[in-house]
Amino acid sequence: xxxxxxxRAQIEAALASRIPSALTPAPRxxxxxxxxxxxNVDELLEGGLPLGAITEIVGPECSGRTSLALSxxxxxxxxxxxxxxxDVANALHPESAAATGVDLSRLLWVRCGVPxxxxxxxxxxxxxxxxxxxxxxxxxxxxxxxxxxxxHPRGEVKGLSDAVAGLLRQEMITPRCAxxxxxxxxxxxxxxxxxxxxxxxxxxxxxxxxxxxRIDQALRVTDLLLQGGGFSAIVLDMGSVAxxxxxxxxxxxxxRYRAAAERxxxxxxxxxxxxCAKSSAGLVLRLQSGNVLQEEMTVFTGIEHRVEVVxxxxxxxxxxxxxxxxPSQSERNTCWHSRTTWAGR
Numbered sequence: 001x002x003x004x005x006x007x008r009a010q011i012e013a014a015l016a017s018r019i020p021s022a023l024t025p026a027p028r029x030x031x032x033x034x035x036x037x038x039x040n041v042d043e044l045l046e047g048g049l050p051l052g053a054i055t056e057i058v059g060p061e062c063s064g065r066t067s068l069a070l071s072x073x074x075x076x077x078x079x080x081x082x083x084x085x086x087d088v089a090n091a092l093h094p095e096s097a098a099a100t101g102v103d104l105s106r107l108l109w110v111r112c113g114v115p116x117x118x119x120x121x122x123x124x125x126x127x128x129x130x131x132x133x134x135x136x137x138x139x140x141x142x143x144x145x146x147x148x149x150x151x152h153p154r155g156e157v158k159g160l161s162d163a164v165a166g167l168l169r170q171e172m173i174t175p176r177c178a179x180x181x182x183x184x185x186x187x188x189x190x191x192x193x194x195x196x197x198x199x200x201x202x203x204x205x206x207x208x209x210x211x212x213x214r215i216d217q218a219l220r221v222t223d224l225l226l227q228g229g230g231f232s233a234i235v236l237d238m239g240s241v242a243x244x245x246x247x248x249x250x251x252x253x254x255x256r257y258r259a260a261a262e263r264x265x266x267x268x269x270x271x272x273x274x275x276c277a278k279s280s281a282g283l284v285l286r287l288q289s290g291n292v293l294q295e296e297m298t299v300f301t302g303i304e305h306r307v308e309v310v311x312x313x314x315x316x317x318x319x320x321x322x323x324x325x326x327p328s329q330s331e332r333n334t335c336w337h338s339r340t341t342w343a344g345r
Contacts, residue, residue, distance in 0.1 A: 053282030068285075090113060
């Protein structure tokens with residue numbers, strides 16, 4: 001009597017032309033992936049970056065963090081998907097992104113810490129006043145002797161005596177005495193016009209804001225984008241911020257982003273100088289400082305980058321059985337080159 005294994009093999013052989021592997025369960029895909037567009041990195045990650053998870057790309061300046069993120073974003077936008085780039089330090093160069101292959105019409109660029117320029121400039125207030133002789137005189141109103149309205153004629157002479165006394169010298173209007181008085185010499189008043197005041201324009205130094213204020217703004221924007229949905233990839237670029245400021249972000253924030261990414265199947269790329277997402281990151285890549293490529297002594301042709309997989313939470317397994325223990329991690333690294341435009345492919 002044939003065994004169950006033999007019967008299954010016979011049935012699969014009979015249905016192989018119509019249903020390949022009819023009775024063999026397909027290997028379980030723990031998490032879908034998307035290619036980065038860099039062959040060496042895709043081979044290292046066995047397909048690309050995970051979707052619905054946080055990928056943390058760690059490295060110093062000129063290590064290839066932005067190049068790797070731009071390559072992944074270019075592949076996502078070329079397939080018709082919408083991405084978002086949250087720029088904390090306002091360091092993204094749109095021309096370089098377009099040269100990489102990013103479809104800018106499908107990329108939302110959020111610049112944090114950039115002051116909003118007013119649409120209309122407010123005129124500067126100065127102390128200049130136009131004399132009355134250059135102004136159009138007000139229309140004359142007829143009084144009681146003309147149009148039948150206006151103030152009483154008695155009010156027209158109010159203050160006239162004080163005005164006339166102000167035009168005369170004091171010794172001319174003081175009461176005189178029969179005895180001779182000591183004459184007092186009055187100094188002649190000299191009219192000195194005030195110098196024209198130059199309008200002072202306040203030139204305030206436009207500061208981009210403190211690092212923590214920009215980080216808080218970026219975190220709020222990321223929350224809104226994850227809650228709204230519709231973005232297949234969200235790049236949170238905090239590579240230009242010091243690690244002591246990035247480490248102040250609570251771990252609960254990264255856990256909330258991880259749960260939101262799993263619901264929306266959005267890929268979150270976190271660019272930092274030091275790891276900060278901890279266990280919430282599904283994949284952690286560490287990049288080293290690149291080596292300069294020079295085909296000639298005076299021509300800069302590109303940079304050689306080195307990437308290493310520090311931690312990968314989900315790995316593709318050939319069976320449906322997921323081990324309880326964490327599998328042993330081996331050293332996984334590779335190199336890839338980014339070439340300049342004038343060097344060609």
